[in-house]
Each structure stands twice: as structure tokens, then as C-alpha cells.
Amino acid sequence: MKTHNNYNSLLRQYPFLILIHLILIIFIKTHGYAQAQTVRFVNINGEVIAEAESVLHNKSVYLPVDIIKDVFDPEMTYNYHLPKKQLILKTKDKEIRLRMGSKTVNIVTDKKNVPINVPPQVIQGRPMLPMNFFQDILPIFDDIVVLYNPNLQRVRIIPKTAWEGNNDEAGKQFIVIIDPGHGGAEDNGCKGQNGLVEKDIVLAVAKKIQSLSKQEGFIIHLTREQDQYRSRIQRVQSTNKNQGQLFISLHCNASYSENQKGIRLYINNPNGQLRSKAGITKVIGQKGINILNQANYLKQSKDYATILQNELNFFTEDKITLKEFPMIALADVYMPAVLLELGFLSNTDDATKLANPDYISELAKSILRSIKLYETSINNSPDTANE
């Protein structure tokens, strides 16, 4: 009878035991092994060139060796020597030896060793390469720059020429005017539910770009350095006086819908999606000399906006749209110019992101990269060479 009772009690607990089993299986599946995530490789224009399943191991992202064929060198070959735990890679006429777990990369052909922050590892029975290998080692063998966005798991491979140009123009300094919109007690701009104010965010981003730019050798002028009111005319006057090669007006967006989010990009085009009756008057002075006028810079503004758009698409999940309107903030600026809305303060996600200093820093880095790429594209363009 006692045995029967025990049996009944076990039967009553049976569904509970099954549930415990299921939870254990799910836990082992998700936590016992490294999680797989897709990493996308994109080119300079933001087009996806390859995808690979990554593995997260000891907080580092690892990729299979084969992906090198798709993104770097189709003729790459490799051989894994199991007893020695050694991976021998042959690419771009070089032989590279990596030992699993070792933080040294041996370039046999050049007879030199290169340190690597994260070592390669055997994961799930196959040799895997850490993301650092792609960022730091591959550029040694070719003229490329590899950028990695851990938030979106995107890797961007840019030709070094597009990034650094041919250093002939090194003597010329590239001047950029950053316009943090609004300012002062009279003009706060829009406000977020979390207490964020537009004038403060745009100033923080502008100052971050300015501080980061010192390493790149750009000259960055701000139309306001602190929380002060500056009229449109004052901003235009100081901008034109500084004779920059690029003007970026920073703002934060707002909408009547709390769902709208993401970065928006605008250029001044009186014949854009909204058309002004005044239209575009491309002003040409006597003897064909171009008189300073924003309409004369429409093409250059579009060129830079496209570079910035690609750069921001690499940085953020939401697709960046470029719109053309008659924009008063850009109308009288005599240089290529864009207006960048950094996010919607009316949206909780965007407002939370913009309150994060790390996000501000990454955003500033993306904008700075776009400036660098634009500068290089100008220096490399045949028009500039003929000037």
C-alpha cells in the first residue's frame, strides 16, 4: 500500500519532472555552447558582400576561416594540423601560422611575429579566428581598413586609398563647420520624455567630433561653443567667415508619433520633395565666376550626404533616409552642407540612446569617419587634381 502511494506520488510529479527536463535541455542548448550570430561583411557603399555564422567565446566573436575567401582573398588556402593545434594560412603570397590559444601570429614569409589581442581557438571541433584577426592582421597583407560594429555585427572593408588618399594633399587642412542647432534659454529645441534637451545633445556630439578630430588633423569650428543663443544670420556669418569645406548642422528630431525613430539626413534643395516657387538660382557672376551660393554646392552636398548615409547605415540598425527639402539652416551656407537629425526625442528608444555617452561617442566617430572619407574622395577626384 505504501509502495502504491509512492508510485501515485511519483505519477503526480511526472509532469513537473518533464518540465524541469525541458528547462534543463533549453538551458544547456543556449548556455552550454557558444551562441551563433550572423556577421555581415559590407563594402564601402554599405552593400553586403558576405555573411558568416559567428561564435561568441569568452566574450570574443570568432569567425570560421573560410570567410577569408569570400571577403578578402578567393585564392586563400589553409591547413589545420591537429596534433600541433596549428593553422597554416596562405594568402596574398604570404604564409601565416597561428597556434590555437597563442597570442602570436607568425608571418613566415616575412620572418616576423605579430601580436594579436585575442588568440584563435578550436571551437566546436574546428579552428576559428577572432574578430581581431580581421581588424588587425588582414590589413597587413593588403591596402584595406576593416571596421567592426559589434552592436550590429557588421564588418566593413574599405580600400585604404578611400580612407587615407594619396598623401599629396597632406599640407592642406580640411576645415569643417559643425553647427549645433538651437541654444540659449530662448531656444531649447525639442525635449524628450527623459528630460533630454536637443540643444544639449547636439552640443555634446559636436564637441565629441571636435575632440576626436584632433587625431585626424581636421580643423573643426563650431557655430556655438556653449549653451548660447545664436541667430541664423550669426551662424551663417561665422560659417562663411571660416571658409570651411563642409558644413554639418546637428539637430534632434520630433514627431507626432511616438513610434517614429532613427536618424534622418537632409540637404537643401528648393526643388526637392517640397518645391519652393523661388526654385534654384545657380548664381554665376561676370566672366563665369561662381558667386558664393548654396545652390552651387548641391552636387557636393549630395556626395557628402551619400557618404554619411553609408557610414550611418553601418552604425545603426534603422535605414537612414536622405531627403531633399528647402532647408533654412543650410540655405545661405556657401559650402557643401547637410542637416543631420540624430534621433527622435519623441521616441523612448532614441531618447535612451542619446542619453548614453558611449552612443554619443560612437555616433561622433561615425560622423568623423564620413568626414575623412569625404575629404579623401575630394583629394582623389580628378576635378580637384585639375584645379
Place this chain on the structure above:
Amino acid sequence: MDIIRKIIHSRLFILWVITLVVIVILLAITLLLISNSKKTVVVDAPPVLPHTANTTKELPPSIQVKLFLYDPTLSELIAVYVDLRLYPDPTERLKQIITALVNETRPNYRNPIPGGTKLNEVYIDNQMTAYLDFSHHLADGQIGGTTAEVITVTSILNTVFEAFPDKIRHVQILIDGEEVEKLGGHLDISNPLRF
């Protein structure tokens, strides 16, 4: 001839002539007074503007008019319908439609025209440009951001062009009778706009 001369020199004739002159003078004075009294009536009446000339006529039956309000769920402007008894005159009709847009409230929609905004006046010039003169609340009530500003302007333009596809080509937004550069600091509205 003698008879005529006798009549002219007779007292009766002189009296008759004097009476006639007095009657003419009295008649002239009466006419003058009547005409003056008519002028006084015109001055006391409210000024009749050309574009409101037809307002005294009977209004036609109500028709459905499209107004563009913002749907926060879809994040886009949507046409909603209102029944309006519209005057035949285009300027009056435009005023009625934009006033309806300014005042429209509807559940589940946001009116992108800031609260408190009034439509002061409207004009249509001979180049098919409509001038819409709003109170300063249209600019002061902007929530900030290019997107919100574009939504406000697009709502106005959509509503105008939907109602007057052939009669209006451009819309200029005025604030308290003045041309302005901007509503919230982003779009250039200093010139008439169209899509």
C-alpha cells in the same frame, strides 16, 4: 407780337414765372436731400468685399471635403472627410476648408496644426498662389524637429491642393500677416511652396 409783349409784361405772367422758379428750386433741394439721405445709408452698412459678394446667396448643400490629419499608428498623414457647406467663391471656400483643418479634432488622429492656431485671412493672387495667414501659434506651437515641421506643412499643402487641384499651384504660409523664413527652424517657408 403785341399780344405776346402784353402777356410778358402782365403781372400774372411775372407771378407765374416766379412760382415756376420757386417750384424748380424746391424740387432741386428735395432731390439733393434725397440723394444725401441715400449716401448716409450706404456709409452705415458693413463694407462689401468683392470676394464675399456671393455670401448673401443661399448656400449649396454640404459636400465632403478631405482634410489631412496625422495617424500616429501608421506614422503618416491620412485624409479624413468632413461635410462642409462651401461658398462658391474660391477664396471664401479656401478659408472655410483651412479653418476646418485648423479646428478638426478626431479620435486616434493628431492634428499637426498646433492648438490655439487661428486662420487670420486667406488670399489667392492671379498667379494661382494662395496666401494663408495664420496666427503666431502655428510657429510657437511647433514641437521641434524637421519631421514634425514637414508634417505640419504637408498637411496644409495636401488639404489645399486636394480641394483646389486646378486653381492653386503654390501655397505661401504667413504668420500674423508677415512672410517668415521658418516655423520651427528647419524648413525654409519664405517662398511659396508646392510638391
